[in-house]
Amino acid sequence: MNQALKNNETTRQIMVCCGTGCIANGSRDVYQALCHELANHDGIDVQPVMKATGCNGWCEKGPLVKIMPDDITYCGVKVKDAAEIVDKTLVGGELIKRLLVRDPVTKSYLKSHHDTPFYSKQHKVALRNIGEIDPASIKDYIDRDGYQALIKVLQNMSPGQVIDEVIQSGLRGRGGGGFPTGVKWKSCADTNACPRYIICNGDEGDPGAFMDRSIMEGDPHTVIEGMIICAYGVQASKGFIYVRDEYDLAVIHLSRAVEDARDGGFLGKNILGSGLEFDIELVRGGGAFVCGEETALMASIEGNLGEPRDKYVFPTEKGLWGKPTVINNVETWANVPVILGKGAQDFASVGTAGSKGTKVFSLVGKVVNTGLVEVPMGTSLREIIYDIGGGVLDGRSFKAVQTGGPSGGCIPGSMLNLEVDFDSLTRAGSMMGSGGLIVMDDHTCMVEVARYYVNFLAGESCGKCTPCREGIRALLDILTRICNGDGQIEDLDLMEQIGETMQEASLCALGRTAPNPVLSTMRYFRDEYEAHILDKHCPAGVCPALTEFYIDADICKGCGSCARNCPVDAVSGKKKEPHVIDNSKCIRCGECYRHCKFQAVRIR
């Protein structure tokens, strides 16, 4: 092995993951430390190329350091490991076992991240470059065939052919609605009005979702290339990237990428000598969730209040400033260069009959491998959560997975074999949304989950139309009273009635999908609602008003874990003797319940 490592020394690259998750874990310091060690080490003849890359997706294990072409991946790297990595691996050619990932089953050490179940089951299309390139370098992007699709399009294809190719690929909008992208482009190209606009929707706001963030931070040029290809297809002259201002790294990388693309002749007048004129402007959003809705987003770009309008006339006909506008989500744009580069057939060879290609999911919640995954459409929830995600945290049992963010629904364990695509999720009463997957274990109260999401929407709805604003308020009040033990059984019918009106009458998709968390939990977890209302009991032990904890003296070993974790000293007992909870002091936080290894803490 020593020899193999040394032979590759001349072309070596060290890639430090500098996605937001890894940065939070100190990856920038690791990067600096590695640079410092390399510069000061006597044994290095040829300096390796250092790269700060975008998010590799496996945020749980960060900061990640990859050494190429040796294909070594180190996880959880700290500043103090830098010297050892340079000394042992780069100079000595040894692997540092401590920093390698271990196979969850065989416990063997895995040299490359490609060998881990987390990565081996993934299929990267939209995320193809992320983690492999320095997002601040246009050269890195071009080295990995970046802008080749654009060159091919400009030299060999007519605008109509570009649109046909996208239609044939079967690409559907990745922002949530799943509208066929090519059809959207065609209806814009078929209008007579000028100028035409192109918008990239980077206003990702679902709690726990970071797919678009990762693409904008880690591979901004692919978004830009996708937009330029569309601009050629629909003959648009101006593009906007609407990005959340909170995504500061995305704003920095996108601004830099737009400038570099302009300098490289990919943007501006007469792009690559083809006569195409197109430029992109960055618009920073103020952080309103509803501005992810396309008509609200356009209102925001126009400088108006971020409120949606009825879409009986599509934006492709009357969009930004009343002109034909194509608006797609970040992930959709990231797929476009691949479709034009490799051809529609190649793209459509992956996926299901109705949903082609892959989908990026952000896998979060009570799951072992938190992170970003990209899988072919039609992959089952079980594969995503168990094979890639490594199962539920702390060996607990799986209860539900929330898909599609606050507008999505909760899917129960009995449906884990559901093959995920746009249509299957809608049939299950949820939606694809932008791709958030929040895994919940058996310590989750589904009524409280519904209340949480409705509460989120109560603050994030724009409040323009009555069904959404007042419907959400009514649902929130009803759910709160159920969680407080004041619910009545008629409340369930009332919530269904209000939910139906919201779905039928709301102005935009936010309002129409807002009752989904409530309706889907009522559909799959009705027994929990009934337990709250009829038995005045929260089965998961979450709702304080409906929960009382006690310790089963026969099971308790007296380990004291409950007493140590109790924030109000409500648990008492001698060592190795059964403990007791003083319910007059207990605040029902559930810490004792979660920490007991013997399941001696019970819910009454």
Added chain:
Amino acid sequence: MEIKIDGKEVEVCPGETILEVCRRENIPIPTLCYHEAFGGQGACRMCMVEVKEGDCTRMVASCTYPIHQEIEVITMSEKINRVRSTLAMLQYRRAPNSEYIRQLYDTYHVEPMPLALVDPMEKCILCRLCVNACEQMGRNAIAMVRRGIDKKVSTPFDEAADDCIGCMACVQVCPTGAIQVMEEAGKRVIWNKSFDLITCDRCGKPFATRDEIAYMEKKTNLYEYEHLCERCRPKAMAKKMEALNRDNS
């Protein structure tokens, strides 16, 4: 072009909204946020109707749906009634202090309100007509502020707005009487701002704010010697006409 509304053939101009056509044809559709002067807003959703476009039927807001193809409109069905009745309930829950909304609730419901009222004193249903009126006046003194369930109509930072001229255009379009105005001792207080009232040069009645008159004169470039109230103005005009006629004959 022709469309079908409740089975009846109706002639329409392309681009007209369903609501405009229904109003012309005397087909009743309830609305709260619609005013001919401002067009459809699609906010209250009381005007939802069912539209059959080819094979698919969906619910649309009749005030914002422009007719561009031969469609079939259904203005009354069990589903529409269900939606409107839920909306009436939600509106009443929000603004129970408005007699207008109370009546709306009673037309759809016999049973008592199943939910606690949000604020028993509230009258505003957030129909936004006042904001539209202010914008049309060219003042933009009030606007929709905040988001979600905290949305309300207000002046910037809830303070007395520089742009407000106390013209009461907002009060006049408000369907629920939700905007508070106080008039006493030659002053009008509205939107946290106090205005001096000008009295009618003939009858002495206080009738408009000084700011309002100044804005009107500046906008029309007509400066009048006499400031007359809405009752004395027509009388004065009539006298003038009478004099003119007499001179002519």
